[in-house]
Amino acid sequence: MAMRIYLSKDLREASRLCADDNRKTLAEQGVLMINLMGSPGSGKTTLLEHTMRKLSGLYRIAVIEGDLYTAKDAERLSPWCKQVTQINTEGGCHLEAGSIGYLLKEEALLDSELVVIENVGNLICPAEFDLGEDIRVTQLSVTEGDDKPAKYPLVFKDADCVLITKLDLLPYCNFNLERVIQELQIINQELVIIPVSVYNGEGFDTWINWLVKQIEAKKKSVLS
Amino acid sequence: MHELALVSSLIEAVTEDAERRGLKKVTYLSLSVGELSGAGVDSLDFALRHLTSGTILEGADFNVKVASSLCECKKCQQIFKPLPPFFLCPFCRSGQTVITAGRQVYIEFYEGE
Numbered sequence: 001m002a003m004r005i006y007l008s009k010d011l012r013e014a015s016r017l018c019a020d021d022n023r024k025t026l027a028e029q030g031v032l033m034i035n036l037m038g039s040p041g042s043g044k045t046t047l048l049e050h051t052m053r054k055l056s057g058l059y060r061i062a063v064i065e066g067d068l069y070t071a072k073d074a075e076r077l078s079p080w081c082k083q084v085t086q087i088n089t090e091g092g093c094h095l096e097a098g099s100i101g102y103l104l105k106e107e108a109l110l111d112s113e114l115v116v117i118e119n120v121g122n123l124i125c126p127a128e129f130d131l132g133e134d135i136r137v138t139q140l141s142v143t144e145g146d147d148k149p150a151k152y153p154l155v156f157k158d159a160d161c162v163l164i165t166k167l168d169l170l171p172y173c174n175f176n177l178e179r180v181i182q183e184l185q186i187i188n189q190e191l192v193i194i195p196v197s198v199y200n201g202e203g204f205d206t207w208i209n210w211l212v213k214q215i216e217a218k219k220k221s222v223l224s
Numbered sequence: 225m226h227e228l229a230l231v232s233s234l235i236e237a238v239t240e241d242a243e244r245r246g247l248k249k250v251t252y253l254s255l256s257v258g259e260l261s262g263a264g265v266d267s268l269d270f271a272l273r274h275l276t277s278g279t280i281l282e283g284a285d286f287n288v289k290v291a292s293s294l295c296e297c298k299k300c301q302q303i304f305k306p307l308p309p310f311f312l313c314p315f316c317r318s319g320q321t322v323i324t325a326g327r328q329v330y331i332e333f334y335e336g337e
Contacts, residue, residue, distance in 0.1 A: 002337040011233045011329045093226050125226040128262045150309040186310045186319040
């Protein structure tokens with residue numbers, strides 16, 4: 001006999017529950033988890049290489065690398081991290097909370113003070129999937145063009161921090177930095193915006209200091 | 225762009241529910257997709273047709289509806305229809321707004337036998 005069943009089920013519910021579990025696990029351990037998002041080629045791995053170089057002597061850091069294929073980014077970061085795990089999505093356009101939750105069962109990851117997830121290079125899909133992170137960082141390089149916040153607003157609206165990268169290339173790009181900062185402030189008034197170049201060092205200490213403050217705050221939260 | 229992942233979760237959820245009820249076949253499925261969910265109706269339709277092959281949903285009719293979005297202003301508490309790209313509040317022009325509906329992908333109901 002035919003029957004109609006009202007499921008009223010959000011397809012992202014399972015993923016959201018996993019994200020909440022991840023957040024709880026990390027909160028118990030005082031581990032800060034960052035979800036780094038941005039276009040392919042915006043310099044996410046390069047930023048992480050420099051960040052790890054600076055912080056690996058101070059903190060125990062683990063990195064989760066999300067890519068469609070290859071372990072190239074994980075290989076680049078392995079000299080600087082306690083642990084690097086590569087997730088190959090085999091064509092998938094984003095990482096999901098379930099995969100991160102599986103990795104968080106590993107002792108080495110929970111023994112870290114900072115876990116950085118480098119999401120799949122994409123300004124659309126990763127914004128829709130909560131991984132259980134404490135902080136969302138979206139990267140926008142000046143070479144991508146200054147129209148990106150208006151074209152892909154959600155990945156900027158949901159972020160806690162936006163890094164405007166490759167600042168050393170600004171003189172060679174048609175990128176109106178002032179207008180982009182204004183637009184980002186309209187999209188999200190609480191956003192921390194840091195223009196940065198890892199090559200000439202501009203803004204890099206501001207990023208590191210901000211990150212250190214977040215790591216310390218998370219560590220303190222578990223002690224109190 | 226992430227329609228394949230969404231449809232895979234959908235197949236899993238509907239199959240689990242239908243099997244629990246002893247249903248042999250799903251004949252119709254109604255899906256509500258938020259207009260800011262990042263999921264395209266055409267791509268969802270394509271994924272539904274191709275990924276359901278060999279499952280309990282094979283041959284089912286699908287109805288994918290687009291659900292409107294809503295925004296709430298944190299400054300003046302008004303609720304309004306959000307307008308990309310900046311989602312500004314039309315009442316006080318503030319950008320301190322939160323999207324409260326329109327990002328969900330929702331299975332409304334299915335029919336089976």
